[in-house]
Amino acid sequence: MRLSRYFLPVLKEAPAEAEIVSHKLMLRAGMIQQLSAGIYSWLPLGFAVLKKVEQIVREEMNAAGAIEILMPTIQPADLWRESGRYEAYGKEMLRIKDRHEREMLYGPTNEENVTDIFRRHVRSYRQLPLNLYHIQWKFRDEIRPRFGVMRGREFLMKDAYSFDLDYEGAKRSYDNMFVAYLRAFKRMGLTAIPMQAETGPIGGNMSHEFQILAQTGESAVYYDAAFEQIDFNAPDLDPEMLRSLYAAADEKHDPASCPVPPERLRSGRGIEVGHIFYFGTKYSKPMGAVVMGPDGTEVPVEMGSYGIGVSRLVGALIEAFHDEKGIIWPESVAPFRIGLVNLRPDDAATTAMAEELYMRFTAMGVDVLLDDRDERAGVKFATMDLIGLPWQVTVGPRGVKEDKVEIKSRRTGEREEVTPVELLERFAG
Amino acid sequence: MRLSRYFLPVLKEAPAEAEIVSHKLMLRAGMIQQLSAGIYSWLPLGFAVLKKVEQIVREEMNAAGAIEILMPTIQPADLWRESGRYEAYGKEMLRIKDRHEREMLYGPTNEENVTDIFRRHVRSYRQLPLNLYHIQWKFRDEIRPRFGVMRGREFLMKDAYSFDLDYEGAKRSYDNMFVAYLRAFKRMGLTAIPMQAETGPIGGNMSHEFQILAQTGESAVYYDAAFEQIDFNAPDLDPEMLRSLYAAADEKHDPASCPVPPERLRSGRGIEVGHIFYFGTKYSKPMGAVVMGPDGTEVPVEMGSYGIGVSRLVGALIEAFHDEKGIIWPESVAPFRIGLVNLRPDDAATTAMAEELYMRFTAMGVDVLLDDRDERAGVKFATMDLIGLPWQVTVGPRGVKEDKVEIKSRRTGEREEVTPVELLERFAG
Structure with a gap:
């Protein structure tokens, strides 16, 4: 590409509204343009990075056996009433009425939609395991959007959904995604620390979030130095071993009870870029997504969901890789x-x-x-x-x-x- | 891909709601799943075709010198008030209020958004010509969505926007897109007939729509047989020559006054898959998108916009290529x-x-x-x-x-x- 024919509107000064370095640099490098609070246009340079990040995520999902689909952004409220989340979800859900006064919403996530697809088409345990994912724009009406694409309202997310007959299968699917996430972040040059997490509005029994390390990260994290020694390309990466390594957010870390010897304890600042959940039958039961098991009885399918903040990662990468002169892209995501x-x-x-x-x-x-x-x-x-x-x-x-x-x-x-x-x-x- | 590990929910019978062959076949072949009226999830097979079509469009846009960006789906109403379209646009615009009661909308098109990007960053004629495009989901709240993805409410569109200093430049940009469109459709195996068109809610002075031929097309078209002889890969394809060839929709075709001799007149049925507009300063003037010309005076920039219905094309391709047994994909778009x-x-x-x-x-x-x-x-x-x-x-x-x-x-x-x-x-x- 010739710069004379490109559209790269660099700025000498970062606009005053930008508080953090990634937001400042994205504006200065002509990567994004704010359209409304928390809503951005991606200009050519930003778009190119977004696509690179998206493609790495896609390749790692495909390599892990997940199958790509694309669910729409607008969903009917009735589907969310089936799961009980329509009323439960707060003001972050953008609620819409169409011209016929039907209640709709701009999807903040897609558990209901994918469970609906599943229940219409899958009948037998023989069709399992199944993992469907998509990379689609979501909307969460943050009360105070800030930090550019790091906490936007309209954002690009990869969300995968696994379906299994039983807990053991669901656990394998969870482990599979757990490892795929670490590989994907590593390909972007990032060190990601997986941490046990709360399940929040998605619900469920087991959950990990993935924090990537950046000096300017939003929260302090403590972790076992062994994380830095792991070969994430190893074909037999063991999720149990990885989860046994110590990792804790600031509020959960207690130096007195920390099991890692001080010389092996590292601390840094983290940015959450992924979150995975095992939630069993939380959606399949109320929505009637059942499969016939080998013994001929119908059981609600066991599910998990797995999110990566694709647009957020573009900001997170800059938080991790920059100096006083600007951005320093790792080769794998460079525009x-x-x-x-x-x-x-x-x-x-x-x-x-x-x-x-x-x-x-x-x-x-x-x-x-x-x-x-x-x-x-x-x-x-x-x-x-x-x-x-x-x-x-x-x-x-x-x-x-x-x-x-x-x-x-x-x-x-x-x-x-x-x-x-x-x-x-x-x-x- | 192994079918045993894929997700291909084929159906023996088409659901009753499907009226046209592409809708029936997309449902039967497990390509899409309706979520709500005119809103579809793209299942793996449908998604694969959608991506192939998108990529051909992208490559032809890039080859024509257009630069890819990505504008958001949600836009502020105020931007549309600047152009005067917020009130003018009817009920097909999905209007939304966010949690702070700010008026927003789900973009049916992006002239205002791209003009805003332009006016914030471009000052001089030296930065022209410029053509920015994106491939993004749009929403038009059709009163009666039907025909599957052919007339959906949420649909994927490629829309490009050209910026030039004067009419001559704008005409070159228009010609450039005119030819790129014919090439793109040809790569998909389609014969596209360009026809003079009304400008509708986009407005403007010159407009062509592109109808692809399919026995099951929505309207009759008449055209010069010469269209079938043209080498759309020729590097010097002449838009003036192409526009001089006769082409007319049913309601405009008058056998008595038709300039083409009967032996050269062809008729068929057409499906609109693209629409291009030259509209001069319709948006740039009210929105203050001006550039400094070589003579040092500021002039509103001359604009055009260029749409291709990417998701609609998937249906249109099936209308053009099927038999009683099912779909017949051209190699270039086959999943x-x-x-x-x-x-x-x-x-x-x-x-x-x-x-x-x-x-x-x-x-x-x-x-x-x-x-x-x-x-x-x-x-x-x-x-x-x-x-x-x-x-x-x-x-x-x-x-x-x-x-x-x-x-x-x-x-x-x-x-x-x-x-x-x-x-x-x-x-x-």
Whole structure:
């Protein structure tokens, strides 16, 4: 993509309403634009990251055997009356009347909807286990939306729902998602700490939330240093072992009774990015979602639900990865892999080399953003540091004479002079 | 994907509420599930097609230089008061009050939102032309939703918005989208006829709608046979030439005055799947979206908008491509390319060959659905014909003995016996 043809409205100053660093940087980097309190438009750079995060979540869900569907945003109130949640859910539910005065709502979550799909089509335990997920916009009418996409009203969530014949099956499904979550966050470069959690309005008997670590996190967390040693790509990752490792939020952590020896205890600040629930028959029983078991008797299906805040993760990633100059994207979620700076668009040799590299990277399938604008070098470097692409490649007249370009790692700040051929080789394959 | 692990709730009979063939087949093939009038959940097979259609639209928009963003579904009423449309828009607009009694709405379209983004960030003609698009769910509260996803209330639309300094620029942007639309529909295997259209609630001075041809189409269309001869992949496709070809809806077609000689006149039935508008300064003027021109004076930006009904296209494709047995997907939008039928899961040699082929296709990146269910052959063939995958490959005990499998084209019905090696070669690369 050429910056001259892109839409990247960077700002020098963060608007006053932004309180936290991710919100400030998302506004400054032209990633989002507020439309109304807690409701944002995703501009091209923000949209690109959102899609990358979404795709990692999708791939890990698919790898775990979950099947993607898409449920609508608007749901009928009657469905929520069946589960008893329509009255119970507070003012965070956006309630709507359609033109025929029918009561509807903008889904804050989809347990009822997916249970309805299940009960209409599944009859036998032979069709189990089943895990259906979707990635869809939700709405929660927060009384005081804040922190940009971290606590918005309209937000993108991945929610998966598992169906099993019995507790043992449900437990396997829960474990399966538990591990998939840790893998997904790891692929984004994040260390996620799973913690026992309250079940809240979803209800249920077992629940974990996943906090990713960031200096600017919203709450203190304490955890076993062993978390930092685990290979989350191991095929046989054991959820029981992982859950046995100590992890506690501030309010539950008691140094006096903490089972982890002090030298192994770590503390940090966490941001919740995922939450999983086992809730058994809480929805299947009132809604009549039953399956015939092997013994011929009908039983309500055992369910769990599993959420990841996809749009929230974009903010959380910035909280975890930034410095005073801007964002530092991990490669897996970067909107472009390389920022290619043409230092002197008015110089023919410089432009020829920059254009050649741009063309070659594009042909190689490497996402590159070419700064071909007629701007001062300082502006270009500041823009690249702000938007945080992992690699900055600078092409300037002096280097061109020596057949050299400069490559800089945004994360480490290390710079190196390489020939264009070496540069291309580095990003090949 | 293994059918035994997939979620494909096919139905023997179409529910009574389905009036048209696409609605019937989408329900029978387990593609969608109604949640409320005009509101559907997309089950795995339907979701897969929806994503394929969306991706073709996305690629053609990107190829045309449009830039993807994502605007929210919920918008503040005040923004629509600026354009004057809040009061003007009828009961099809879903109006909402949030917990603070602020008036909101579920966007039926996004001209106001995108104009707001533009006016906040663009100042100079140098940043033009600009074309921003998104693919997002919309809501129109149809008084009588019907025909499944063809006239739903919650629907997925691609809407693009162009910004130019003057009429000439706006015309180029319009032409650009005009051609991109024809290419996109062609990639889906559809013949689209562009027709001059009324501008309706979007307003404006120039407008075309795109009708795709299907025997079961909603309205009669008349067009120049030359449309069938055009190479829509030609790089220099001329929009003026295309617009000069005769095309008219039933109510505008007058045989007496029709300029096309009878031997070149074709008639068919059409389904509207796209609509493009040039409307100049209709939104930019009241909303103050101005740019500085080369002469230093500020002018309201010239705009157009360009919609494609992404979810509607899934239904329209079925209207265009089906027979009495079910759906016949064009390869470009098929949920899987191959349906691989293991005729006898209880036979070791048959299963070994079916599994081997499944593994190889998967490794080759060919989307394949393996029917590994313990079902009668007749049920399996009927399912494959119903869901309409382009190629059916059957592995049975008799063929296995001779190192042969059968491949059938869903479209032509032609069958052929080939060796597994020949089969794999056919789908390689």
